[in-house]
Amino acid sequence: MSEPTGAARRRGPFKVGDQVQLTDPKGRHYTFTLEAGKNFHTHKGSFPHDELIGSPEGSVVRTTGNVAYLALRPLLPDFVLSMPRGAAVVYPKDAGQIIAFADIFPGARVVEAGVGSGSLSAFLLRAIGDHGMLHSYERRADFAEIARGNVERYFGGPHPAWELTVGDLQDHLSDTEVDRVVLDMLAPWECLEAVSKALVPGGILCCYVATTTQLSRTVETIREHGCFAEPQPWESMIRNWHVEGLAVRPDHRMIGHTGFLVTARRLADGVEPPMRRRRPAKGAYGDDYEGPGSGSR
Numbered sequence: 001m002s003e004p005t006g007a008a009r010r011r012g013p014f015k016v017g018d019q020v021q022l023t024d025p026k027g028r029h030y031t032f033t034l035e036a037g038k039n040f041h042t043h044k045g046s047f048p049h050d051e052l053i054g055s056p057e058g059s060v061v062r063t064t065g066n067v068a069y070l071a072l073r074p075l076l077p078d079f080v081l082s083m084p085r086g087a088a089v090v091y092p093k094d095a096g097q098i099i100a101f102a103d104i105f106p107g108a109r110v111v112e113a114g115v116g117s118g119s120l121s122a123f124l125l126r127a128i129g130d131h132g133m134l135h136s137y138e139r140r141a142d143f144a145e146i147a148r149g150n151v152e153r154y155f156g157g158p159h160p161a162w163e164l165t166v167g168d169l170q171d172h173l174s175d176t177e178v179d180r181v182v183l184d185m186l187a188p189w190e191c192l193e194a195v196s197k198a199l200v201p202g203g204i205l206c207c208y209v210a211t212t213t214q215l216s217r218t219v220e221t222i223r224e225h226g227c228f229a230e231p232q233p234w235e236s237m238i239r240n241w242h243v244e245g246l247a248v249r250p251d252h253r254m255i256g257h258t259g260f261l262v263t264a265r266r267l268a269d270g271v272e273p274p275m276r277r278r279r280p281a282k283g284a285y286g287d288d289y290e291g292p293g294s295g296s297r
């Protein structure tokens with residue numbers, strides 16, 4: 001059986017072309033690509049890449065200034081936080097929630113928009129594997145190029161399950177059946193009609209939005225649309241802990257807010273959902289709101 005794309009790059013001793021993440025004595029990270037004959041320079045001296053090539057992950061290298069650095073391959077969460085960005089990325093904690101609660105499985109046919117910097121694309125591709133299909137849509141050609149570069153750098157080349165289209169999802173999405181749709185954009189409600197045509201009965205729509213006003217409009221529009229079961233909104237927070245001797249307490253700092261998530265299941269055609277329908281209060285979204293499918297603010 002052939003290995004999944006990128007797996008060989010993440011196993012065995014360090015090789016030329018591998019990404020390396022160094023950690024210094026203060027816990028700071030530095031990422032670079034291994035090249036034969038090159039030196040890695042710090043303000044406390046340098047060391048040759050050749051010293052790492054052929055060494056196992058978890059090796060320690062010393063600079064000419066005798067500072068020790070731990071060398072590991074970056075994990076996907078490390079990679080997406082240090083890669084070049086066009087738009088804001090989906091944070092690893094939210095990507096994990098999306099993979100779990102949008103039930104992204106090996107072999108799944110998934111649609112995603114927008115692609116932004118490609119953070120979520122990389123998590124989705126890893127979850128669906130080489131035999132799934134990820135159709136990604138991004139309206140900005142410059143962001144799509146950044147995302148393509150990031151994804152190909154992570155997987156060591158083009159991913160066989162990835163198709164990236166430049167354009168608005170609602171204008172380009174075909175009716176070809178898909179199992180899951182993940183939307184990370186300003187106005188996901190503009191895409192509901194197109195999404196409802198592509199999503200299989202029982203399929204999952206997952207929306208990631210940054211603000212409460214977007215969350216409210218997304219949930220209400222999904223409810224109003226008629227093709228979806230009751231949407232489930234939530235957010236997640238991670239609180240890291242400091243554990244040293246008797247000082248066992250939450251860290252003083254944390255990421256307080258990234259975004260909100262909403263999932264909703266696609267109903268079978270012509271079905272009335274067995275739950276109470278609630279309409280948004282009149283004027284809740286201002287005078288321009290004309291109901292589901294109306295334009296963004």
Ligand SMILES: C[S@@+](CC[C@H](N)C(=O)[O-])C[C@H]1O[C@@H](n2cnc3c(N)ncnc32)[C@H](O)[C@@H]1O
Pocket residue numbers: 087088089090113114115116117118119120121137138139140143167168169170184185186187191
């Ligand atoms: C926050 S970024 C996405 C970040 C991305 N999920 C990641 O993890 O790197 C939102 C992106 O959606 C794109 N976008 C907004 N509306 C869109 C639409 N209707 N169709 C396609 N792309 C859209 C924007 O150009 C922007 O790049």
